[in-house]
């Protein structure tokens with residue numbers, strides 16, 4: 001159907017890599033000319049509703065006047081300056097705003113340039129903390145299966161050891177500990193056996209474990225799973241009992257996606273270290289941040305000296321900080337709780353019928369996230385063609401077809417997304 005390709009696309013296909021893609025035998029990619037509201041416009045003129053919010057990021061949709069204005073204003077002052085020895089208002093104001101909405105206890109902010117880098121920095125913080133405490137045996141991390149934390153080496157090391165990339169880089173990756181992920185999706189169906197694996201590992205190995213790292217409540221790219229807040233509460237108390245730091249990776253779940261500003265709030269817990277990214281800039285630019293408590297910060301400097309050993313070239317990029325600040329303010333000024341709750345209700349109503357299909361394994365909804373898990377792997381190329389014919393952009397992977405739309409999506413547009421999802425799964 002891609003008969004009206006722009007002139008550059010043949011060159012692009014031959015020379016430019018796409019995520020998790022083969023250069024030799026590339027799957028089709030669709031050229032986007034522009035984006036506005038919840039819609040992408042392809043170069044050939046077709047328009048599709050973006051049910052992915054560009055991988056969790058574009059919570060306000062595209063071409064948002066307030067976000068455009070924030071970047072334009074900052075651009076008139078400066079696009080970038082190094083952060084070593086210099087500072088600027090966009091970084092300071094964004095840090096203040098982030099700490100004001102973050103779970104209790106967060107006191108310090110490290111700006112990183114992507115989610116994966118934020119995870120690397122969080123791991124470094126935990127390791128440097130333990131070293132400065134004289135606990136140099138604490139070099140391991142404990143995570144749960146089905147997690148996803150990014151594509152750099154430190155982050156890969158804590159991704160799901162089966163679904164992740166461990167098999168390709170087995171010799172280069174450290175051996176961390178992985179507990180079984182909880183299977184209870186809510187506290188209603190909780191039983192204490194859900195803790196057995198995690199409790200066993202932390203009891204046996206805490207003297208080697210610097211930190212627990214996990215995605216609170218919703219596990220994203222590692223399987224699109226939802227789990228009970230009670231698991232997180234018990235993880236928090238076991239971390240306290242065994243003197244292990246807790247890193248919450250809220251890069252996907254942060255900024256309202258699960259119905260609360262941060263998913264941790266659903267368990268009424270706060271981590272020691274928090275990673276945010278993705279929707280931080282409303283999907284405009286790459287930026288992430290690592291927040292930590294005063295205790296973690298003091299611990300890193302416990303030997304009276306020491307510095308945190310990280311400093312990206314584009315740390316705290318002013319354009320990115322300015323648009324992130326505007327995005328958070330826009331979120332706070334909007335009725336985001338009602339919007340996410342309305343999306344959740346609609347996803348429940350309109351995806352639940354898929355449970356009747358023999359091909360469907362499970363349907364899961366949490367906040368503005370709707371997941372259909374199939375019994376067999378999805379033919380991505382074919383399914384995507386069918387979805388686009390129905391005016392919808394989604395990117396299934398493995399056995400999962402899922403949506404996490406911009407919060408501003410109208411109910412008739414969301415109905416078009418869910419109808420397309422039903423049509424390819426039932």
Ligand SMILES: *Cc1c(COP(=O)(O)O)cnc(C)c1O
Pocket residue numbers: 114115116117119148149150151215220221249250251252277278
């Ligand atoms: C996307 C993601 C990352 C990695 O972020 P990048 O910006 O792609 O490096 C890390 N953790 C979680 C939970 C994510 O969803």
